[in-house]
Amino acid sequence: MKLPQFTKMPLAWINDGRIKKFRWASEGSDNLAALMTYLVILNHVDAESGIARVTYDRIVEAGSLSRQKVSAGLDILQRRKMITREPEGRSTIGVRDYNATEHWAKIPARGLYRGGEIMGLSEFRLRRRAELDAMKLYFLFAARRNRDTNMAQISYAKIEEATGITENYIRNALTVLGANGLVHVERLQSRQSEQGISNAYRLCHLHTRIHMGTTGRQDDFGLGAVTHDFDDLL
Numbered sequence: 205m206k207l208p209q210f211t212k213m214p215l216a217w218i219n220d221g222r223i224k225k226f227r228w229a230s231e232g233s234d235n236l237a238a239l240m241t242y243l244v245i246l247n248h249v250d251a252e253s254g255i256a257r258v259t260y261d262r263i264v265e266a267g268s269l270s271r272q273k274v275s276a277g278l279d280i281l282q283r284r285k286m287i288t289r290e291p292e293g294r295s296t297i298g299v300r301d302y303n304a305t306e307h308w309a310k311i312p313a314r315g316l317y318r319g320g321e322i323m324g325l326s327e328f329r330l331r332r333r334a335e336l337d338a339m340k341l342y343f344l345f346a347a348r349r350n351r352d353t354n355m356a357q358i359s360y361a362k363i364e365e366a367t368g369i370t371e372n373y374i375r376n377a378l379t380v381l382g383a384n385g386l387v388h389v390e391r392l393q394s395r396q397s398e399q400g401i402s403n404a405y406r407l408c409h410l411h412t413r414i415h416m417g418t419t420g421r422q423d424d425f426g427l428g429a430v431t432h433d434f435d436d437l438l
Contacts, residue, residue, distance in 0.1 A: 207317065210410060211249050212308040214301035218347045222284050223340055224368040228333035231280065236330050238277035239339035240267045242286065243322065245297050247313040254302025259295045266317070268326045309346045315409025324386040324408070337377035340367045342386055345405040354411045355390060355404040378405075 217223060226235040244266045248256040263274050278297075281287040288298035301307075316322045328335050344366055348356040360371045369377065381387035388406040 205248070207247055207314040208251070209312075209314055210310040211246050211313045212251065212302070212304065213246050213311045213343065213346060214299060214303065215307050215309055215347050216301035217284070217286050218344060218366065222286070223343065223366070225284060226336060226340060227368070228336050231276075232333065232336060233330040234273070234276040234280055236328070236336040236339060237267075237269055237273035238280040239336070239343070240269060240325055240328065241274055241277035242281055243267070243311070243325070243339075243342075245281075245287065245299065246311050247316070247322075249299050249302070252304050254299045254304070255291055256297045256299065257292075257295055258297060262320075265320050266322050268321060268328065273330065309349060310410060311346055312407055312409040324384040327384055332380075333373065334376040334380045337367075337369045337373050338380035338384075338386070340369060341374070341377050341405075342381060342407070345387060346407060349407065349410075353404070355406045357392070357402060357404040359402070 226239060228235070241263055244263045245256045245258060247266070248258040248262070250256070260271060260274060263269065264271055267274070269277070278287065278289070282289060285300055287300060290296055291298040316324060341363065344358070344363065345356040348358050350357065358366075360374055363374055364370055378387070378389060382389060385408055388408060390404045390406060392402050392404050
């Protein structure tokens with residue numbers, strides 16, 4: 205199956221706070237496996253129906269996960285009402301809250317893969333909180349991406365509010381995302397920041413021609429009118 209350049213992720217689980225339930229202190233590595241599994245499912249979802257046709261073996265390969273961890277991850281996703289099992293028979297998974305026309309964000313798909321594997325996840329060992337926090341940030345940045353700039357400009361305070369990740373853990377998570385080629389961090393001039401600099405985050409493999417080199421650096425980049433890939437943040 206040839207994957208598209210991007211697929212659609214529902215925003216509801218981020219906007220209603222379910223993302224905060226993915227904590228290291230409780231079911232830590234299983235929570236991480238759940239989000240890694242969710243990324244694979246999203247990459248295989250049908251654009252109209254919201255149903256992914258994907259086997260266990262495919263999730264294992266793409267996510268660099270064991271079958272045991274995939275099973276645990278699917279259980280968590282189902283319990284948190286993010287997926288449904290076998291809506292159209294074996295090897296089908298439904299993405300809950302899916303709407304093809306609104307309340308969604310773009311998730312990179314084809315560019316993430318090399319030889320059937322998501323390269324950005326291949327070095328995850330499921331032993332570090334920073335990996336779980338990195339996955340939460342990845343989905344948050346997708347949800348808050350500005351269509352015009354192709355970046356999410358969001359403060360540490362807003363990140364903590366949305367995800368429950370405190371500032372002292374955010375930096376470690378960003379390091380994981382950068383080291384694994386999942387997110388680029390841009391440093392922007394800003395009159396809104398006391399330091400005169402703010403961060404913006406760009407997902408790798410998504411609209412790769414839209415970046416600071418093509419749009420230009422400017423004061424308060426990305427502030428003001430913001431256009432998203434969804435109608436609102438309800």
